[in-house]
Amino acid sequence: MGTLLAAQSHQAAGASGVFSLTWLLVALPMLGAAVLLLGGRRTDRFGHLLGAALPGAAFVVGVIEFIALLGRDGSDRALSQHLFSWVPAGGFQVDVGLLVDPLSMCFVLLITGVGTLIHVYSIGYMEHDPDRRRFFGYLNLFVAAMLLLVLADSYLTLYVGWEGVGLASYLLIGFWSYNPAYAAAAKKAFVANRVGDFGLSVAIMIMFAQLGTVSFQGVFAGAGHLSEGVATAMGLMLLLGACGKSAQFPLQSWLGDAMAGPTPVSALIHAATMVTAGVYLVVRSAPIFELAPNAQLVVVIVGAVTLIFGAIVGCAKDDIKKALAASTMSQIGYMMLAAGLGPVGYVFAIFHLLTHGFFKAGLFLGAGSVMHGMNDQVDMRRFGGLATVMKVTWITFGLGWLAIIGFPGLSGFWSKDKIIEAAFVGDGWRPWVFGLAALIGAGVTAFYMTRVFLLTFHGKRRWSEDVHPHESPLVMTVPLMILAVGSAFLGLLLGPTGALKTWLEPVTGVPGDESTALPLWSLTVLTVVLVVAGAGLAWSMYLREEVPVTAPRGSWLTRAARVDLYQDALNESLLMRPGQYLTRSLVYADNRGIDGAVNGLAALIGGTSGRFRRLQTGFVRSYALSMFGGAALVVGAMLLVRL
Amino acid sequence: MNPMNYVYLSSFLFAIGAAGVLLRRNAIVVFMCVELMLNACNLAFVTFARMQGNLDGQVIAFFVMVVAAAEVVVGLSIIVVIFRTRRSASVDGANLLKY
Numbered sequence: 001m002g003t004l005l006a007a008q009s010h011q012a013a014g015a016s017g018v019f020s021l022t023w024l025l026v027a028l029p030m031l032g033a034a035v036l037l038l039g040g041r042r043t044d045r046f047g048h049l050l051g052a053a054l055p056g057a058a059f060v061v062g063v064i065e066f067i068a069l070l071g072r073d074g075s076d077r078a079l080s081q082h083l084f085s086w087v088p089a090g091g092f093q094v095d096v097g098l099l100v101d102p103l104s105m106c107f108v109l110l111i112t113g114v115g116t117l118i119h120v121y122s123i124g125y126m127e128h129d130p131d132r133r134r135f136f137g138y139l140n141l142f143v144a145a146m147l148l149l150v151l152a153d154s155y156l157t158l159y160v161g162w163e164g165v166g167l168a169s170y171l172l173i174g175f176w177s178y179n180p181a182y183a184a185a186a187k188k189a190f191v192a193n194r195v196g197d198f199g200l201s202v203a204i205m206i207m208f209a210q211l212g213t214v215s216f217q218g219v220f221a222g223a224g225h226l227s228e229g230v231a232t233a234m235g236l237m238l239l240l241g242a243c244g245k246s247a248q249f250p251l252q253s254w255l256g257d258a259m260a261g262p263t264p265v266s267a268l269i270h271a272a273t274m275v276t277a278g279v280y281l282v283v284r285s286a287p288i289f290e291l292a293p294n295a296q297l298v299v300v301i302v303g304a305v306t307l308i309f310g311a312i313v314g315c316a317k318d319d320i321k322k323a324l325a326a327s328t329m330s331q332i333g334y335m336m337l338a339a340g341l342g343p344v345g346y347v348f349a350i351f352h353l354l355t356h357g358f359f360k361a362g363l364f365l366g367a368g369s370v371m372h373g374m375n376d377q378v379d380m381r382r383f384g385g386l387a388t389v390m391k392v393t394w395i396t397f398g399l400g401w402l403a404i405i406g407f408p409g410l411s412g413f414w415s416k417d418k419i420i421e422a423a424f425v426g427d428g429w430r431p432w433v434f435g436l437a438a439l440i441g442a443g444v445t446a447f448y449m450t451r452v453f454l455l456t457f458h459g460k461r462r463w464s465e466d467v468h469p470h471e472s473p474l475v476m477t478v479p480l481m482i483l484a485v486g487s488a489f490l491g492l493l494l495g496p497t498g499a500l501k502t503w504l505e506p507v508t509g510v511p512g513d514e515s516t517a518l519p520l521w522s523l524t525v526l527t528v529v530l531v532v533a534g535a536g537l538a539w540s541m542y543l544r545e546e547v548p549v550t551a552p553r554g555s556w557l558t559r560a561a562r563v564d565l566y567q568d569a570l571n572e573s574l575l576m577r578p579g580q581y582l583t584r585s586l587v588y589a590d591n592r593g594i595d596g597a598v599n600g601l602a603a604l605i606g607g608t609s610g611r612f613r614r615l616q617t618g619f620v621r622s623y624a625l626s627m628f629g630g631a632a633l634v635v636g637a638m639l640l641v642r643l
Numbered sequence: 644m645n646p647m648n649y650v651y652l653s654s655f656l657f658a659i660g661a662a663g664v665l666l667r668r669n670a671i672v673v674f675m676c677v678e679l680m681l682n683a684c685n686l687a688f689v690t691f692a693r694m695q696g697n698l699d700g701q702v703i704a705f706f707v708m709v710v711a712a713a714e715v716v717v718g719l720s721i722i723v724v725i726f727r728t729r730r731s732a733s734v735d736g737a738n739l740l741k742y
Contacts, residue, residue, distance in 0.1 A: 621666075
């Protein structure tokens with residue numbers, strides 16, 4: 001812990017040389033968003049090219065800075081760039097600055113790299129959409145907000161990016177908002193995210209109240225003086241924020257509906273931006289969580305629950321995108337679990353996040369390619385046998401599939417296996433509960449991902465008559481190939497070589513040598529056995545046997561999983577309905593009580609005035625009489641007082 | 644002679660004027676009654692000035708006369724206009740300005 005605090009509160013050097021370009025990382029995509037959204041129809045012709053080029057340029061800047069960082073010593077790889085003073089209010093100073101360190105660099109490369117590939121893919125995918133330019137504007141805004149989030153050097157600046165991501169996701173999920181269901185999905189995502197944002201804002205308020213600062217450096221330096229209760233409260237509120245953005249239990253309900261957006265958006269949300277923000281927040285706030293073991297335990301529990309939850313839901317979905325969404329939920333659960341384990345898990349959380357970014361983007365874009373060829377159908381029971389007609393998509397999707405189930409040698413194997421090992425570290429009941437959850441999750445993941453793969457690409461052709469599947473154009477398949485290569489080899493590159501571990505050590509600290517509850521080799525063997533068992537079960541159920549075009553009724557668990565384990569129903573009956581009753585009764589009280597009192601008073605005065613108005617008869621003599629009477633009264637009163 | 648008699652006379656004239664303003668319908672007569680009230684006041688002012696032994700009341704009486712003269716000009720012209728348009732100078736007839 002001591003090393004961790006020292007590492008993160010270490011004064012970051014000022015940015016000079018290539019690092020003074022850091023602001024460009026955020027500014028480039030932001031410029032794209034501004035030009036495309038403000039330029040209007042004039043930018044229609046080149047909008048998609050500009051939109052794809054600017055994140056690409058940001059990626060180039062990122063790579064240059066990455067190389068420059070590699071050339072520096074491990075201990076001074078944190079560089080901050082001060083941009084401007086935002087809130088100079090007496091004792092409270094908030095400066096907007098960017099912080100480049102190994103952790104944010106990982107995210108910058110992931111966001112800009114995978115993000116650019118998704119942009120390129122979108123050129124082909126959205127070709128026939130009349131609003132393609134607007135789409136690219138939103139995508140750029142999304143990337144810019146996410147980059148601001150990971151590059152921020154204070155929680156308040158991070159919060160700006162955090163909200164920007166929420167806004168951009170809302171705009172993109174509801175991109176086809178002429179469909180009311182899609183607009184509702186966007187709203188659901190936004191509202192669920194607001195609940196999380198509330199947590200983050202409360203955490204920031206606690207920081208300000210307790211420490212008087214919101215910058216990373218200040219908070220981590222002062223965190224040591226906090227009482228454990230305060231640190232726990234702060235950690236839990238940060239976790240609530242992370243749960244909202246990362247779709248963790250109990251705020252995960254928006255993720256499935258978020259599939260309403262165009263498929264590249266799903267890829268962007270699930271791989272490079274948005275859902276990774278929660279994991280980033282927890283890892284970045286490591287010094288706070290280190291001081292609050294209870295909050296850490298809650299993080300692990302949330303991760304474990306979500307990973308099982310998502311895996312179960314994924315098994316029952318027939319909609320290819322929703323199955324992948326459930327899988328994201330589950331994989332992010334793994335990352336959360338790892339992030340909650342402390343220094344032993346941080347590296348693997350980020351590692352899995354990076355590999356997941358590649359294979360999940362590949363899977364989603366592959367699903368988009370399938371939909372592109374199948375008239376936007378998403379029902380996997382209507383797919384089947386696509387391997388022969390869509391060879392590139394088949395191979396790239398296949399690599400993504402092998403990577404996510406943890407096929408030995410591919411990316412997912414290295415990262416997920418490490419998380420399972422980390423979950424088994426420790427003593428007492430924890431390694432058994434969390435380790436077993438992670439282990440079982442791996443088996444179930446293998447089952448549902450194999451199911452997705454086999455239903456889509458193998459078995460009998462169950463297409464409806466009017467579809468003529470075809471391979472997608474090159475502009476879509478090239479990003480798929482690059483992502484597939486990443487899915488295959490990224491793990492090998494970063495995992496067994498220890499490259500990522502050494503790279504992240506200045507930020508996440510050095511984990512102590514901790515032994516697992518079971519020997520390491522047995523864990524690897526167990527994982528592989530479970531993966532093979534899961535895949536084999538899927539093979540026997542969905543390839544050896546005939547797959548009906550209409551879904552069978554299924555067991556009670558299947559039926560429950562199809563409706564997201566009744567999460568929506570629960571939310572509706574526990575939160576939405578009472579909320580509606582509350583607002584309705586408030587409206588009633590407002591209309592009848594408050595408005596009634598005000599309107600009643602006004603009516604009373606109006607009515608009385610109406611009566612008094614009758615005094616104005618228009619007869620001069622009656623006015624004269626009242627003047628005379630008044631004068632007589634005054635005189636009488638004066639006389640009376642005198643006497 | 645007891646100066647209070649002038650005060651009594653003044654009150655009497657004022658009462659006649661007030662009664663005329665309140666009771667008569669002819670605008671000219673009402674107008675004359677207003678003048679009567681003004682002059683009753685003048686009489687009272689002058690009497691009090693005499694009783695107090697200074698000139699304040701007499702000065703004010705002059706002011707009242709000037710104001711009354713101006714008022715006559717405005718008032719009579721209004722009455723003439725009303726008479727021309729309505730063919731009557733009844734104060735009860737001109738009652739359009741009401742609720």
